[in-house]
Amino acid sequence: MKLSAATTLFSLALATVPPPGPDGKYTLTAPGITAKFIPYAACITNLLVPDKNGTLRDIILGYDNASFYPVDPNHSDYGAVPGRYANRIKDHTYVLNGTRYFTEANDGNGTLHSGTNGWSHRVWNVSAVSNTSITFSITDVGNSSLGMPGTVMGSVTHSVSNSSWHTTIAAHAVDHVTPLMLTTHPYWNLDAFANPDTDLILNHTLSLPFGKRMIGIDENTESTGELPTVPKGDINDFWSAPKMIGASMGDARWVGNCGTAGGCAGYNNQWLVDRGSGEEEMPIATLSSGWSGIKWDLYSDQPGIVVYSCHWMGGGNQLKAAQGGKASNGFVRKDGCVAVEPQDWIDGINHPEWNRTQYQINGPGMPPFSSFIQYKFSTV
Secondary structure, X not given: OOOOHHHHHHOOOOOOOOOOOOOOOEEEEEOOEEEEEEOEOOEEEEEEEEOOOXXXXXXXXXXXOHHHHHHOOOOOOOOEOOOOEOOEXXXXXXXXXXXXXXXXXXXXXXXXXXXXXXXXXXXXXXXXXXXXXXXXXXXXXXXXXXXXXXXXXXXXXXXXXXXXXXXXXXXXEOOOOXXXXXXXXXXXXXXXXXXXXXXXXXXXXXXOOOOOEEOOEOOOOOEOOOOOEXXXXXXXXXXXXXXXXXXXXXXXOOEOOOXXXXXXXXXXXXXXXXXXXXXXXXXXXXXXXXXXXXXXXXXXXXXXXXXXXXXXXXXXXXXOOOOOOOOOOOEOOOOOOEEEEEEOOOOHHHOHHHOOHHHHEEOOOOOOEEXXXXXXXXXX
């Protein structure tokens, strides 16, 4: 029997893979980096790199107990691969080929990460694993997430090399057109909460060199269809020069900048990655901490990047044993972390005028979705 291109692409050999370690996690190591992963949400749970003094710091938020992720009452998509359609769908509805679909309203009146049975709530298969790489795969049948038709087959490969974490994501809708947009969802604190003066990330420095435009949002943080420019010196200006995440706290727009309905303060916004010719190989974001000296440069082929400065963290997420210091109470506080997510334009399926639907709709006969995300670590 001749296999279809989709089956050939995503049918990974049913070879025996080794079990996880005693902590329930798969550990990958390379010079300058150690990372751990679990099948739940295909997520990263630990990432250790040396700080400027050579001390190893676990700079990813997560839990020591691998079995806690599926039952976490504060489910924060820690380190996950959300899908099949990442981020928000306004008013939990969209139209595809003349048919209106309704998705789960799990974020006010909108849908976030495809609802409460999205890919970040699933246990993936472990298809291959080595000392430096692990591949997870998923078969997502139609309407297992409300309003998402057709079967999608996906795979995610995480790998580590010299001070680098690289992720490749691939997926294909095999029998019906459907929305498809994927990313990774790590939360960062480059000080591992050990800075004796603060356990927050407001003193982390961020650069978004191509972020001169944004997705406009309404009071509920849902897309308006506008694509506002970011003036130099604006609260959302990270393009003209790197600046600390908390540098604009005194701005009148700080409270409500990421949604006025709930008083969201800081950032939960998407910047567009408007690269020019010859700029494709440059990092789309850089994050660093002066205290730890840890820095990463983010590379991706995605045309947008979401930054969320953890306003909604309510102090219920416990730190790992290796994290924390004098300024920490052992839990993640508001502004205690930052998520940085390369992805396509939020809610593009509801804005055909953006011409993003060709990248956000997939189906039989169409090229598979594919993307890469890479963090390169160094010290400053």
